[in-house]
Amino acid sequence: MSDGYTLRQLNSEIDDILAVSSDHRTIIDAARPLLEKLLKQPDLIPEAYRKPHPHKYAQYLLYKPDNEAFSVIAFIWGPKQTAPVHDHLVWGLVGLYEGAVQEKRYRRIDHGKGAEPRFEVRELSEVTARKGDISFVYPPDYDIHGVSNPFDEVAITVHIYGTDIGKQVRNIHDPETGQMRDVITRHDNDIPLYS
Numbered sequence: 001m002s003d004g005y006t007l008r009q010l011n012s013e014i015d016d017i018l019a020v021s022s023d024h025r026t027i028i029d030a031a032r033p034l035l036e037k038l039l040k041q042p043d044l045i046p047e048a049y050r051k052p053h054p055h056k057y058a059q060y061l062l063y064k065p066d067n068e069a070f071s072v073i074a075f076i077w078g079p080k081q082t083a084p085v086h087d088h089l090v091w092g093l094v095g096l097y098e099g100a101v102q103e104k105r106y107r108r109i110d111h112g113k114g115a116e117p118r119f120e121v122r123e124l125s126e127v128t129a130r131k132g133d134i135s136f137v138y139p140p141d142y143d144i145h146g147v148s149n150p151f152d153e154v155a156i157t158v159h160i161y162g163t164d165i166g167k168q169v170r171n172i173h174d175p176e177t178g179q180m181r182d183v184i185t186r187h188d189n190d191i192p193l194y195s
């Protein structure tokens with residue numbers, strides 16, 4: 001990035017937040033204005049990384065510190081591309097950089113041993129997020145969502161998570177059956193775009 005707010009500055013400010021708090025919601029509330037600043041940087045995502053893949057959203061690691069205390073990721077959503085219903089098992093913020101996406105929220109409900117089916121993945125809400133909007137996730141109760149781009153334009157989201165999310169074991173949930181399976185969603189690039 002040329003001028004403005006840099007990922008180095010973000011790193012220093014997130015370090016300050018993490019030094020004084022470990023509560024997910026407190027971290028999210030403190031990190032939200034930092035993501036707001038990042039979303040306003042017009043050259044945050046280099047041109048070469050703004051194109052979606054043909055069949056799946058693209059996932060680029062923008063930045064992570066050596067200790068992997070957090071990571072900053074850009075997702076490029078082609079028209080009609082979608083991510084299955086998933087959790088994160090770590091705090092995270094989702095910012096709309098360009099275009100719009102639809103986010104559906106879910107809660108996993110355990111009906112108890114012997115119930116058939118035992119688990120239910122219930123849809124709670126649906127919102128359309130547009131440029132500048134910020135959403136968030138944190139375990140255990142506010143962690144499951146599905147994201148899609150039902151629109152005709154490319155959408156770009158920028159996320160901050162409390163670990164390297166490209167290494168994090170987490171889960172995909174099936175709202176039809178209540179079943180879940182673990183997954184690791186790796187970045188499309190090995191070396192972060194920014195250091």
Ligand SMILES: [Fe+2]
Nearest residue numbers: 086087088145
């Ligand atoms: Fe997510």
